[in-house]
Amino acid sequence: MKKISLYKLFLIICTSIVYSSCKDGLFNPGAVVTREIQLSSIIFSVEVNTMLEITLVQDTINKALVTCSENLQSDIDIFVKDNILYLNNSIKYSWSRNYEKVKLELHLIKIPRLDIWKPSYITSRDTIKTHEFFLVDWGKFTELDVTLDVDNCAIDVSVEGFGHYTVKGKSTTATFYCKGSAFFYAEGLQVQNCTVFQNSIGDTYVNVLNKLTVTIQNSGKVYYYGNPSSIILNNNFSNDKLIHLPNN
CATH class of the missing domain: 2.160.20.120 (Pectate Lyase C-like)
Known part of the structure; x- marks a missing residue:
């Protein structure tokens, strides 16, 4: 009986952990916020590796404004390597999360070559x-x-x-x-x-x-x-x- 009780307790703990993780992952994306990312001044090309709504803005500096639910911000990975701007994400449970699409306002001094690998909506402000x-x-x-x-x-x-x-x-x-x-x-x-x-x-x-x-x-x-x-x-x-x- 003691072994059964410990086993049941183990199941309860595991179930609670999974439920808590799923609840946060599936149902609590958080409030919508905007994060600013400063980018290198030299960008030769852009690699779009995730689903995004992208607005191109010609500017005097290179920066990205990411607008999405606050609990998803850490999953959006935007960086420059070897003068290539990478737009990635590692969002999990996207099939069931109820949240707005990730929106990216991309401010660029020059509009480089755009390589699109994932379904995206791309527009220009002006x-x-x-x-x-x-x-x-x-x-x-x-x-x-x-x-x-x-x-x-x-x-x-x-x-x-x-x-x-x-x-x-x-x-x-x-x-x-x-x-x-x-x-x-x-x-x-x-x-x-x-x-x-x-x-x-x-x-x-x-x-x-x-x-x-x-x-x-x-x-x-x-x-x-x-x-x-x-x-x-x-x-x-x-x-x-x-x-x-x-x-x-």
Whole structure:
């Protein structure tokens, strides 16, 4: 009987510990707070390795403002190593915690290359004025909505991707690598010279003033606004996939 009692006591203690941990992990994320992280002045690229809502802000300093539940702040790991900014997290029990998505306001002197590995929502507070905007989506879904004033815009996505990429503003040149089932909405981006590699079942919209080069390798269509003086089309499909739309 004594052994049984000790065993029961052991079970009660273990159950209490597990319950307490689960209760804290599953049901008590805490109040929403914002934490500021100072970053190195030189950043060549950004690695997004966790699900985030990211707002890009062009600034005179590099810093990150992380907004999420206070009990999750320690799980958000943001650091610079070898001039690469890493955005990571180690949040547990995320499947059952009732909390708002982690929001990141990323203040940067220059907008470096963005490498996206996890589903993310990326937007810009104001117009981003820089030499180049370059985003590579290695994952399956990213929702992008940015306004640019750049010399060059380049977006490349995974063959498994099904994200939506909205770009507005103006750019001297633009290159879009459309793959998987991604949709590109760049009709709000006024481009002088644009190159589209269409290998998606989703459609692509562009606005071109001077030269448009299109290679079509999948069923997705390419719609274009503007009246470019030069159009080069490489179409691997028998039917017409390049469609001109009148300006409103």
